Amino acid sequence: MSLDKITNPLHIRHWLGDMEADYIYTLGIAGEHFFKEIKENGRIMGAKCPRCNVVIVPPRMYCEKCFAKLEEWVDVGTKGTIHTFTVATIDVDGKKLKEPVIFALVKFERGCGGLIHKIGETKTKEVKIGMNVEAVFKPSFERKASINDIKYFKPTE
Amino acid sequence: MFGKKRVAIVGAGLTLFRRRLKETGKELSYEASKMALDAAGMELRDMQSVVLGTAPDAFDGVHMKGEYLADGAGAYRKPYTRVFVGGGTGVFTPLAGWWHVASGQFDSCLVVAEEKMSSCYPHPQYAFTTIFDPILERPLGMNLIWIFALEMHRYMHKHGIKKEDIARVSVKNKGNALDHPCAQLGAKITVEDVLNSEVMAWPVQRLDVSPTSDGGAALVLVSEDVAKEITDDPVWIDGAGWCIDSTLWTNRDLYYPDYVECAARMAYKMAGIKNPPKEIDLAEPYDPFDYKELHHMEGLLLCKKGEAPKLTAEGVTQRDGDLPINPSGGLLGVGNPIAAAGLMKVCEIFWQLRGEAGKRQIPGDPRTGLAQAWGDLMQYGSVIVLRR
C-alpha cells in the first residue's frame, strides 16, 4: 500500500536548475598507506594507538580519543566476522535491484573498528551475524588503490 | 546556576508537512515564524536575535542556505546564525536559541527550522548519497537506508527483537498522526500492513520509514523577565544536552546509542532529573524509522536496554499509557522534513504542557516533557527537557 502520494514535479510550475560540480578527493596520509597496502600487497592495515593500546581499522593519522599521532602500522589480516548485515533489494531510485546485494559491517579480531563491504559467494538466506568471512581481492593488475580492490568478503566455513 | 538565565518558550508555529508544498523555503520559514510570533502576541521587532536550523544545502539546492532563508526567518538586520547537526538539527536549534538568551546577551530569540526536500530532483535520496566518506564508503554505492538496516539488524540481534515488536511503533505513530492537522501520513494501519510492505533493505520495509517532506516550524524564546510580563503559561527550557560519537560509525557497536545517553545525562543533570521514567511525563524521541523510537527510548534511559519493545506491546507508550511516546504522531506519521521535523517535536511538548494539543492532548496534568533528535551518520544526539 502506498500512503505517500508522489506527484510529478514537472507537472507543476517549476524551474529546472542544477548544482553541478566535480570533486577530486585525496586519500590522505593514513588512507594512502591503507590503500597502497591493499593494492600492492593485498593486506588490510590498521594504525596502533600506543596510549589507548588499540589498533584502529581503517587506519587514521590520529587517535580521536586521546589525540595521539599514529605512526605504527599493523597488519590485521584479511579475516573477520560479520557484526551486522543487510540485504539490499532496491536502489536509490526505489527500483528493484537485479540481484539482492548483501552489505555487512566486518570487524577484525586484531583491530577495533571495521569495514563496510559486500558479502559474496553465498546466498542471502545463509548469511548470519557472527559468521567468519575473508576478503577476496581483485587480481593485483586490476587493483587501483580503491576500496573496490576488495571484491567482497566471503564466508570461510 | 553558573549565572545562567532561565529561558521560556512563549509561542510555537508549524506549517503543513507535505511531500511537495508550493511555498518556497523562505515562505515556509515565514509562515512558521509568523505563526509563532502571533501565538506569543509579539512582533518581529520584539525579537533581539534569530537562530535558524536547516539540513544539507543540497535539499533546497542553494549553497549558503542559511543566508538564502534568513529574511523568511525574520533575520533582517539582526544577530543571526544558522546551525546544522544533520538530523539532530531540529532539537539543536532551540538549544542554540536557549544559549543566546541564557547567556544574558539577548532577552528574546526567534528559533526557526525549515526543510524543503522536494527541490532535490528526482528524489532527496540523491542528496544523501554524498554524506558518506568519499573514499571508504561511497565507491561501494552506499545508500542511506542500508546503514539504518545494518543498525536495526544489530539492535534486533542483540536483544532477540522481532519485526512485529518494532512494527507496533509505526502503527501507533501513524495512528496518532490522524489527530494532527499538519500531518502528511496519518493512517490507520496494522502490524500486518507493515510486515507486508515492500522490503527496501532487510530488515527495513517501506512502512518502517518516515516520508521525506517539506515544512517549517518555529518557537519564540524569551528571558524570565519578559516571560512574566507577557504570559501566564510559560514553558521553561530546563534541560539541554548534545553529544557526538565517533564519525567512523564502523567503530561503534550500533545496538545502543551511547551518544544519546550522553546528551540525555547532560540534560537531566541540568534539569535535576534523577529518575527519568518517573519524572518525565511524555517524550518525543526521534523516529525517522520505527526501531529508532525504541532505540532512543533506551538511550534516553526511559527504560532498560532491550525493554522498549515490551513497553510498546503493553500499551505503555500510547497516549493514554503511563509514558506517552510521540503523541504527535512523530516523523512516521506527521512527516520528516528533517530540521522542521525535529522542531515539530519540541512544538508538540510545548502544546502538550500548556494543554493546547487538542485531540492529541494526553490525559493527566503533564508537567515535564522531553524531545530528542538524532542525526549525521547515526552519531549525533540532541535533547531538550521542558517544564511547565
Ligand SMILES: [Zn+2]
Ligand atoms: Zn588513543
